[in-house]
Amino acid sequence: MSEKTWKEKMEALLKQKKWDMKDWHRALGLNQWQLENLMAMDTTQLDPESLQNIYDDTKAAKLDKKMMRFESPVIIVVWTHKGGTGKSTTAMNMSYELSRRGYNVLGIDIDSQSDMSSVLYPNYLEQPDVSFYEAFSMHDDFMEPGYIRHTEYVNLDIIPGSAKCEGLEGQLGVLDQNIRGRIWEKCLRTIRKDNYYDFIFVDMDKTAGLMNVAALAEADFVLSPLEPAIFAVKAVPPVLAQVEEVRKNNPKLKILGFLYNKVDMRKKRSLPESLELVEEIAPGLAFKSFIKNDANIDNSQREHYPLGVYNRSCAANKQMIEVADELLEKVKEKSDKVVK
Ligand SMILES: Nc1ncnc2c1ncn2[C@@H]1O[C@H](COP(=O)(O)OP(=O)(O)OP(=O)(O)O)[C@@H](O)[C@H]1O
Numbered sequence: 235m236s237e238k239t240w241k242e243k244m245e246a247l248l249k250q251k252k253w254d255m256k257d258w259h260r261a262l263g264l265n266q267w268q269l270e271n272l273m274a275m276d277t278t279q280l281d282p283e284s285l286q287n288i289y290d291d292t293k294a295a296k297l298d299k300k301m302m303r304f305e306s307p308v309i310i311v312v313w314t315h316k317g318g319t320g321k322s323t324t325a326m327n328m329s330y331e332l333s334r335r336g337y338n339v340l341g342i343d344i345d346s347q348s349d350m351s352s353v354l355y356p357n358y359l360e361q362p363d364v365s366f367y368e369a370f371s372m373h374d375d376f377m378e379p380g381y382i383r384h385t386e387y388v389n390l391d392i393i394p395g396s397a398k399c400e401g402l403e404g405q406l407g408v409l410d411q412n413i414r415g416r417i418w419e420k421c422l423r424t425i426r427k428d429n430y431y432d433f434i435f436v437d438m439d440k441t442a443g444l445m446n447v448a449a450l451a452e453a454d455f456v457l458s459p460l461e462p463a464i465f466a467v468k469a470v471p472p473v474l475a476q477v478e479e480v481r482k483n484n485p486k487l488k489i490l491g492f493l494y495n496k497v498d499m500r501k502k503r504s505l506p507e508s509l510e511l512v513e514e515i516a517p518g519l520a521f522k523s524f525i526k527n528d529a530n531i532d533n534s535q536r537e538h539y540p541l542g543v544y545n546r547s548c549a550a551n552k553q554m555i556e557v558a559d560e561l562l563e564k565v566k567e568k569s570d571k572v573v574k
Pocket residue numbers: 316317318319320321322323324345347349438439440495496497525526527528529531532533535550
């Protein structure tokens with residue numbers, strides 16, 4: 235009888251450990267797409283020593299039981315009714331931070347400013363005709379070849395934005411409400427079925443236009459960045475009202491939290507005062523962690539890097555890590571997609 239191939243031995247080991255591809259990728263810290271490709275290709279031509287190393291590492295690896303598994307991807311839209319509060323900053327850095335922890339993350343950039351794309355996938359302008367705009371306006375499945383780009387960061391993919399996204403509002407306006415309401419669902423069909431992604435972060439603009447409302451209608455959570463200023467708190471009631479409205483058709487939509495950003499550490503009273511105001515109108519919904527005003531954030535974006543790559547040890551990034559911890563706790567507590 236012929237000796238077992240590497241792939242047969244690998245399959246037997248995964249079966250013995252009761253690991254699927256997601257468990258395997260999490261335990262090894264390797265990219266899941268690469269592992270899937272490896273199992274699908276003819277490995278007899280590959281370097282036997284490297285293959286043996288993967289086998290040995292798999293045998294020795296342990297699964298981090300604390301990582302959550304979901305029945306389908308958790309969709310978090312980053313939205314508030316005010317401009318410049320840190321929506322793109324939060325969307326890009328939370329996407330990066332969770333992917334760094336081993337979660338498979340997809341960023342979807344629906345804002346015509348494409349700020350998330352310019353940081354997570356700076357080459358996005360090289361293929362201007364394959365972006366969120368084309369996918370959405372043609373009602374294509376996002377998994378059709380070309381739309382999803384692998385960033386240079388492990389476990390982090392993106393559907394890049396485009397200046398043309400502004401035109402989607404007009405396109406949606408002429409559609410029948412029923413059709414309009416089904417586009418996101420159609421685009422997300424294979425992504426939901428495959429359940430490869432754990433988290434999807436959608437970076438939106440500040441409007442309550444048809445596009446954003448359509449995205450809210452497919453989402454699980456709204457994450458809403460605020461600045462600790464009296465006027466900024468005015469953005470809270472419109473978010474609460476919009477979420478209530480969307481919940482009539484999408485009852486699973488919840489507010490994950492209001493997150494304070496650009497906190498001026500010299501103004502000692504501004505954060506607690508602002509927190510008190512939010513607590514009055516949205517009890518229990520403010521994040522305990524916050525992000526200070528820090529030039530590293532602006533600079534990292536100018537250099538096209540997530541903050542955690544640009545300067546992992548700066549104070550704002552330490553806070554970003556705390557926000558990611560709290561975000562995961564909130565998802566665990568509020569999401570009914572967590573596999574027990
Ligand atoms: N904590 C922070 N400290 C310093 N600068 C910040 C911080 N957060 C965001 N910024 C900067 O503020 C500007 C606005 O942030 P960002 O683009 O994330 O906001 P936004 O809500 O997405 O804006 P828009 O409504 O235009 O989409 C950017 O230049 C960003 O670099």
